[in-house]
Amino acid sequence: MINRIWNIAKTQAHLSKVLSEELGISPILAQVLLNRGIDKPLQAERFLKADATMFLDPKDLPDISKAVARIKAAVKNKNKVMIFGDYDVDGITSVALLESFLKGLGLSVIHYLPHRIKEGYGLNRAAVKTAKSKGIKLFITVDCGTNSFEEVAELQKAGIDVIVTDHHEQSSDKLPAAVAVINPKRRDSKYGFRELSGVGVVYKFLQALSGQALQDELDLACLGTIADVVPLTDENRIITKQGLEQLSNTKRPGLLALIEQSSLKKRPFTTTAVSYILCPRLNANGRMDSAETSLELILSDSMPRATELAKLTNTNNQQRQKVEERILQEAQDLIQREVNFKEHCVIVLGNEGWHQGVLGIVASKLADRFYRPTILLSLSDGMCKGSCRSIKNFHIFQALLECEKLLSNFGGHSHAAGILIHRDKIKEFKEAINLIARKKLTVEDFYPTVEADMELRFADINEALIQELELMEPFGTGNPEAVFYTPNLKLKSKPQILNRDTLKFWVTDGEFTYPAVGFRMSDLAEALVCADAFDMLYTPSIDGWQGRNAVQLEIKDIRPRRK
Numbered sequence: 247m248i249n250r251i252w253n254i255a256k257t258q259a260h261l262s263k264v265l266s267e268e269l270g271i272s273p274i275l276a277q278v279l280l281n282r283g284i285d286k287p288l289q290a291e292r293f294l295k296a297d298a299t300m301f302l303d304p305k306d307l308p309d310i311s312k313a314v315a316r317i318k319a320a321v322k323n324k325n326k327v328m329i330f331g332d333y334d335v336d337g338i339t340s341v342a343l344l345e346s347f348l349k350g351l352g353l354s355v356i357h358y359l360p361h362r363i364k365e366g367y368g369l370n371r372a373a374v375k376t377a378k379s380k381g382i383k384l385f386i387t388v389d390c391g392t393n394s395f396e397e398v399a400e401l402q403k404a405g406i407d408v409i410v411t412d413h414h415e416q417s418s419d420k421l422p423a424a425v426a427v428i429n430p431k432r433r434d435s436k437y438g439f440r441e442l443s444g445v446g447v448v449y450k451f452l453q454a455l456s457g458q459a460l461q462d463e464l465d466l467a468c469l470g471t472i473a474d475v476v477p478l479t480d481e482n483r484i485i486t487k488q489g490l491e492q493l494s495n496t497k498r499p500g501l502l503a504l505i506e507q508s509s510l511k512k513r514p515f516t517t518t519a520v521s522y523i524l525c526p527r528l529n530a531n532g533r534m535d536s537a538e539t540s541l542e543l544i545l546s547d548s549m550p551r552a553t554e555l556a557k558l559t560n561t562n563n564q565q566r567q568k569v570e571e572r573i574l575q576e577a578q579d580l581i582q583r584e585v586n587f588k589e590h591c592v593i594v595l596g597n598e599g600w601h602q603g604v605l606g607i608v609a610s611k612l613a614d615r616f617y618r619p620t621i622l623l624s625l626s627d628g629m630c631k632g633s634c635r636s637i638k639n640f641h642i643f644q645a646l647l648e649c650e651k652l653l654s655n656f657g658g659h660s661h662a663a664g665i666l667i668h669r670d671k672i673k674e675f676k677e678a679i680n681l682i683a684r685k686k687l688t689v690e691d692f693y694p695t696v697e698a699d700m701e702l703r704f705a706d707i708n709e710a711l712i713q714e715l716e717l718m719e720p721f722g723t724g725n726p727e728a729v730f731y732t733p734n735l736k737l738k739s740k741p742q743i744l745n746r747d748t749l750k751f752w753v754t755d756g757e758f759t760y761p762a763v764g765f766r767m768s769d770l771a772e773a774l775v776c777a778d779a780f781d782m783l784y785t786p787s788i789d790g791w792q793g794r795n796a797v798q799l800e801i802k803d804i805r806p807r808r809k
Contacts, residue, residue, distance in 0.1 A: 248615075248616075248617050248693065248694060249693060250693060250694045250695065250696050250803055251690070251693050251694070251695045251696070252695075252696055252698060252731070252783065252803065252805075253695050253696065253697050253698065254698040254700070254701065254731050255277075255280075255281045255697070255698065255699055255700060257277060257700055257701075258277065258280050261276075261280055261285055262276040262277045262280060263276075264276075264287070265279060265280070265285075265287060265290055268287035269287055269290055269291060269294075271714065271717075272711065272714055274700070274702070274706065274711060274714075274715075275714050275715060275717065275718075276290075277699060277700050278699050278700075278715065278718065278728045279293065279718075281697075281699050281700075282718075282725060293483070294717050294718075296483050296484045296487045296488070297484065297487075297488065298459040298461065298484065298488055300484055301453070301459060301481060301484060302437070302438045302439060302450075302481060304450040304451065304453045304454035305454060306436065306437050306438065307428050307430060307435075307437050307447075307450060307451075307454070308427065308428060308429065308430075308432050308434065308435045308436075308437065309425075309426035309427055309428050310426070310428055310450075310451065310454050311454075312425055312426040313409045313411075313425070313426035313428055313451060313454075314454050314455055316384065316407060316409060316425050316426065317348070317351070317384075317409075317455060320353060320383070320384045321351050321352060321353060323383075324353075324354070325353070325354075325383035325384050326354045326355075326356075326380065326381055326382050326383055326384075327348055327353050327354065327355045327356075327382065327383070327384045327385075327386065328355070328356050328357065328358060328373075328376070328377050328380065328382040328384075328385050328386070329341050329344055329345055329348075329355065329356075329357045329358070329386050329387075329388060330357070330358045330360075330369055330373050330385065330386070330387045330388070330390070330391075331357065331358070331359050331387075331388045331389055331390070332359070332360070332367060332388070332389040332390055332444065333359055333360060333361070333362045333367075333532035333537035334389075334473065334474075334529055334532065334537075335469060335470055335473035335474070335525050335528045335529055335540075336389050336443050336444040336445055336470040336471075336473055336474040337359070337388060337389040337390070337444060337470075337537075338359070338470075338528065338532075338537055338540050338541050338544065339445045339466040339467070339469050339470035339473075339544065340388035340389050340411070340444045340445040340447075340448045340470060341357050341359065341388055341541060342466055342541060342544045342545055343445060343448050343449065343452065343463055343466050343467065344386065344388055344411075344448050344451075344452070345357055345545070346545065347452050347455070347456075347463075356380065356382075357541070358373045358376060358377075359532075359536075359537045359538055359541060360372075360373070361536060361537075362532050362533060362537070362602065362603050363602050363603060366631060366655075366664070366666065367390065367657060367664050368390050368391075368393075368394060368655075368657060369387055369390055369391055369394035369397040369398070370397065371397065371400075373397070374397050374400050374401055374404075377401060377404075377406055378404050378406070382406055383405075383406060383407065384406070384407050384408075384409070385401050385406050385407070385408045385409075386408070386409045386410075386411065387408070387409070387410045387411060387412065388411050388412075388444055388445075388447075388448050389411075389412060389413070389414075389443075389444025389445070389447075390412055390414065390444075391408075391410035391411070391412050391422065391424070391427075392410060392412040392414050392415075392416055392417075392421070392422070392427065392429050392431075392432075393414070393416065393417045393418075393422075393657065394410075394422055395420065395422050395423075398410070398422035398423055398424050399422070399423055402423055402424070407424075407425045408422070408423075408424040408425060409424060409425055409426045409428070410422060410424045410426065410427040410428065410429065411428045411429070411444070411447045411448055411451055412427070412428070412429045412444065412447065413429060413430065413431060413441075413442050413443060413444050413446070413447050413476075414429070414431065414657060414658070414659070415431055415643060415659065416429075416431070416432065416433055417647065417657075419433065428447060428450075428451055429447065430442050430447065438480075439480045439481045439482075441476050441477045441479070441480070441482060441724075442471075442476070442481060442482065443470050443471045443473075443474040443476045443482070444470065444474065445466065445467050445469075445470030445471060445474075446467060446470070446471055446476070446481065446482060446485060448467075449463060449464075449467040449485065450481075461488070461492060462492070464485060464488050464489035464492040464493075465489055465492040465493040465496045465498065465501065466544065467485050467489055468485055468486050468488075468489020468490055468492065468493055468520070469489070469493070469520065469524065469525065469528070471485050471486055471489070472486060472517050472520045472521050472525065472722065473520075473521065473525040473528070473529070475521075475662075475722070475723055476723065477722075477723045477724030477725075478517070478720055478721070478722035478723060478724050478725045479724040479725060482724075483720070483725065486517065486720045486722070487719070487720055490515045490516070490517070490520070490720060491515075493515050493520070494514075494515040498544065498546075499546050499547060499548060499549045499551075499552040500542075500543040500544045500545065500546040500552045500555065500556070501544065502549070502552070503543070503546075503549065503552035503553045503555070503556035504524060504527060504528070504543065504552075504556045504559065505524070506553075506556070507527075507553075507556040507557060507559070507560050508523050508524060508527060508560075510523055510524065516719070516720065516721075517719075517720045517721055517722045518721075521722075526563060526566075527559050527560060527562075527563045528540045528543075528544075528559065530559060530562040530563035530565075530566040531558075531559055531562050532603070533562075533566050533601075533603030533604055534562045534565050534566050534569075534601075534603055535562060539555060539558060539559065539562070540559065542555060543555040543556060543559060566603070566604060569601050569603075569604050570604040570607055570608055573597075573600050573601065573604060573605070573608050573622075574608050574611060574612070576597060576600075577595055577597075577608055577612060577622065578612075580595050580597065581593065581595070581612070581616070587616075587618070589680075590618070590680060591618065591619070591680050591683035591684050591687055591692075592618060592619045592620070592621065592676075592679050592680050592683045593612060593613075593616065593618045593619070593620040593621065594621045594623070594672070594675070594676040594679065594680075595620075595621070595622055595623065596622070596623035596624070596625045596630065596632075596672060597623075597624070597625060598625045598626075599624070600622065600623075600624040600625070601624070602624045602631050602633075605622045605623075605624060605631075605632065605633035606633035606635065606662065606664075608622060609621065609622045609633045609634065609635040610635040610662075612635075613635040613636065613637060617637055617692055617693065617694050618637065618692065619634070619635070619636040619637055619640050619642060619645075619679075619683065620634070620635050620636075621633070621634045621635075621665070621679070623665075623667070623672065625669060626669070627669065628668060628669065629654060629666055629667070629668055629669075630666070630667055630668070630669050630672065631664070631665070631666055632664065632665045632666075632667065633662075633663075633664055633665075634646070634658065634662065634663040634664070634665060635661065635662055636660070636661045636662070637661075637691070637692075637694070638691070638694070638695070639686075639687060639691045640683060640686060640687060640691070641660045641661075642658065642659075642660065642661060642662070642663050643656075643657075643658050643659055643660055643663050644660075645679055645682050645683070645686075646658070646663055646665065646679075648678075648682055649675055649678050649679055649682070652667065652671045652674055652675045652678060653665055653666065653667050653671075653675070654666040654667060654668060696729065696783055696802055696803050697726070697729065698729045698730060698731040698783050698802075699728050699729055699730060700730060700731070701730070701731045701732065701733070702730035702731065702732055703732070703755070704732060704754075704755040704757065704758035704760065705757065705758060707758070707760065707786050707797060707799075708797065709788065709797060711786065712786050712787060712788055712797065715727075715728050715786070727785045728785060729783050729784065729785055729802050730783070730784060730785070730786070731781070731782070731783055732755060732781070732782055732784070733781045734755070734779050734781065734807070735753050735754065735755055735779060735780055735781070735782055736753070736754055736755075736756070736779050736780075737751055737752070737753065737754075737774060737775070738751070738752035738753060738754045738759050739751050739752040740775070741770075741771040741774055741775065743768045743771060746765070746766065747765075747766045747767065747768040747769075748763060748764065748765050748766070748767070748768065749763070749764040749767040749768050749770060749771055749801070750762070750763045750764075751774070753782065753799065760786075760797055760798060760799050761789070761796070761798045761799070762782070762784065762798065762799040762800075762801050763789075763798055763799070763800060763801065764800075764801035764804070765800075767801060767804075770804055773804075773806045774804065774806060776806070776808075777806030777807055777808060778807055778808055779806075779807040780804050780805060780806045780807055781804070781805045781807065782799070782801060782803070782804050782805075783801070783802040783803045783804075784799040784800055784801050784802055785799070785800045785802065786798075786799055786800075787799075787800050
């Protein structure tokens with residue numbers, strides 16, 4: 247395991263006491279809220295409540311009134327509408343939400359999902375050609391379009407109005423010549439929250455169109471928001487918290503069938519369950535074949551057909567896992583042979599025949615494992631496609647902007663991006679992006695940081711505390727689970743190695759004893775046995791396995807002590 251920096255937050259006793267007394271919560275939960283930047287009672291109350299009354303006014307989004315007016319004109323004039331999306335869960339749920347809503351207004355709507363391998367991300371000429379041939383009068387992008395200048399201009403030239411809905415960063419000061427560009431990340435945007443997902447932007451657009459909160463649509467908005475790993479704060483927190491409840495009661499045959507096939511029917515709907523069970527399956531269709539399968543599944547109103555599609559989705563996910571595992575092993579072998587971590591701040595690897603559909607997942611795993619920005623390329627004789635994943639202090643999109651002369655195309659966010667590059671340019675690109683990284687990153691940046699909320703005594707751990715900490719759900723980026731620090735602990739039992747490198751043992755502070763479990767931490771067993779004592783970072787939880795309902799500690803990191 248990579249050595250990690252422990253950052254234990256300083257206890258703010260006075261503010262903690264104020265929040266505790268005002269809200270009737272424990273000082274421990276109050277401190278956790280303070281660590282999330284929530285330091286006022288009203289702010290804390292809003293955070294914990296996170297209901298639909300707290301949504302921001304969608305009318306404050308840039309160009310939203312123009313877009314609403316154009317939709318109303320489309321309804322009046324019976325315009326044919328085409329929606330262009332993306333092949334990931336955020337894009338698919340965006341298309342599904344918008345298409346269903348517009349059809350409900352009586353509009354004639356078709357959609358276009360690009361093929362991940364054949365077409366790649368973003369608005370393309372094939373879609374423009376299709377729009378022209380189908381007599382489309384209004385073209386709407388979801389989860390893309392902010393930087394599609396040529397394609398939007400071509401559509402407008404053909405007499406087709408364009409509405410862009412997107413959440414990606416601008417690559418320049420310009421905006422495409424669309425009727426409306428709805429994007430909270432526009433450089434001139436005054437909207438109160440920048441971090442909406444693509445489906446979050448669509449959801450706000452539909453709120454503006456309907457003048458309602460749209461409770462029934464939150465299941466899909468929640469799926470796309472969790473899948474896109476946006477910060478689960480502010481409006482994303484509301485969408486996710488309310489959406490998880492809606493998802494657990496969804497009436498959509500496609501989602502019901504997928505939940506059944508995923509063995510989630512009797513399990514609680516959490517961000518973890520959605521992000522590790524539902525979203526990978528919905529993404530698998532686009533990775534291994536066509537995202538149309540996932541979109542048809544979500545839009546299906548027939549349970550037999552939905553069940554058929556859900557089974558196909560499961561099969562594609564199993565195939566995805568096999569391909570991913572093979573590429574991960576091949577990439578790790580290449581790292582051993584080709585990467586010198588003293589020189590290479592960024593891992594850049596390429597191989598013939600790597601399946602482009604899983605490169606992002608593998609790049610993410612390698613970035614986590616080696617804690618280096620990682621770029622994987624599927625090599626061919628000419629243009630090569632690649633996926634980039636980054637670490638905390640390296641903005642990959644900005645770095646790609648500095649290398650744009652070497653790239654044929656690129657797009658993305660601070661920590662994830664996609665590129666298109668000619669094979670002849672790869673060596674120069676590798677040198678350039680490593681030079682940028684060497685200038686921007688320090689030695690400390692290559693050590694991941696584990697944030698801990700406070701030092702905690704074992705005497706303070708009980709079911710009541712754990713239930714109170716659950717008020718912080720849903721957890722995710724921007725709102726992680728609470729992590730606590732307890733020093734000078736001792737083993738109370740011999741460590742066991744369970745399935746999937748899981749480490750399990752009993753731990754004591756001399757007065758209280760709890761079971762502790764560490765996933766993928768089996769390599770720490772020997773060090774624990776040899777240590778006189780150890781310090782531990784952990785999250786207390788309830789182990790509900792087989793109706794047990796006992797307190798256990800989920801280990802985040804361990805530091806052995808020796809005399």
